Amino acid sequence: MTSEITYAEVRFNRGPTASGIHPGSLAAPKQSTAPHKSNLDLPKLFLISLLILFLLLAITFLITFIIFFQKYSQLLEEKKSLKELNHTALECMKNNFKEKVWSCCPKNWKPFSSNCYLISTESKSWYESKHHCSTMEAHLLVISSKDEQDFIIQNLKNTLAYYVGLSDPEGQRHWQWVDETPYNANVTFWHAGEPSDRNERCVILNYRRPLATWGWNDIRCVQNQMSVCEMMKIYL
Known part of the structure; x- marks a missing residue:
């Protein structure tokens, strides 16, 4: 008995074309649209930087004021001493x-x-x-x-x-x-x-x-x- 050979034509898809996903193929996984956490932290970092800057400026102003006050007090004391030394004998x-x-x-x-x-x-x-x-x-x-x-x-x-x-x-x-x-x-x-x-x-x-x-x-x-x-x- 003569055996018969049956041929079947099989076609393979080559994946998405240059213009996008080929119709009928599986949908590509969707990327998350939620913003990155690092983007949310930028305003906080900016505010913290401003606070630090203002704090440094306040400390600098306070130190400058203290130095000025000490110099002024010293000048007054020297002036007072000079007046008292008008009569040294x-x-x-x-x-x-x-x-x-x-x-x-x-x-x-x-x-x-x-x-x-x-x-x-x-x-x-x-x-x-x-x-x-x-x-x-x-x-x-x-x-x-x-x-x-x-x-x-x-x-x-x-x-x-x-x-x-x-x-x-x-x-x-x-x-x-x-x-x-x-x-x-x-x-x-x-x-x-x-x-x-x-x-x-x-x-x-x-x-x-x-x-x-x-x-x-x-x-x-x-x-x-x-x-x-x-x-x-x-x-x-």
Whole structure:
């Protein structure tokens, strides 16, 4: 018996074509459309970076402020020290042995009561004399009693005149002391006939020979005269 051979035509698909998946073939697995986790973390990282930056800036500002404050405090202390060192040499004394506090005046200043006095060695205008006293943490002489007046004139030369801290800035006979002590008309030592001119607005202490007396006289502030500076005693 003759056997028969049967042929069958078999075709194989070659997979997806260049234009896509061939119809009828299995669908390709879908990719997940959810965003990556790293993309979600970017805003958080940005905010954290900003916070760190602001924190660093705040720390830098705080450190700068502290350094500036320390420098400023140091400058004030140095300035204070310089003022205190205006009088490096002091002459001190105690009124009695029981006292624990020393009362001192700068060297070459004369002590009386609670004050120290310096008699100038140069003649200047009233305003220049006032400024000169202020550079030594003092002021022009303010006379508040006869005892003080008598003490001062004992240390002056009767051939010279000395500015005191009394003036009439507006020429209205409203006399003012430089330390704002109220002007007391009952405690004054004007020469006879003085004050005599509204244009003479500053006061000197001088000696008049005919009467052989010391007293006050008003003169023009621009005239060059000697002066007396006054300051409170230093207590140690």
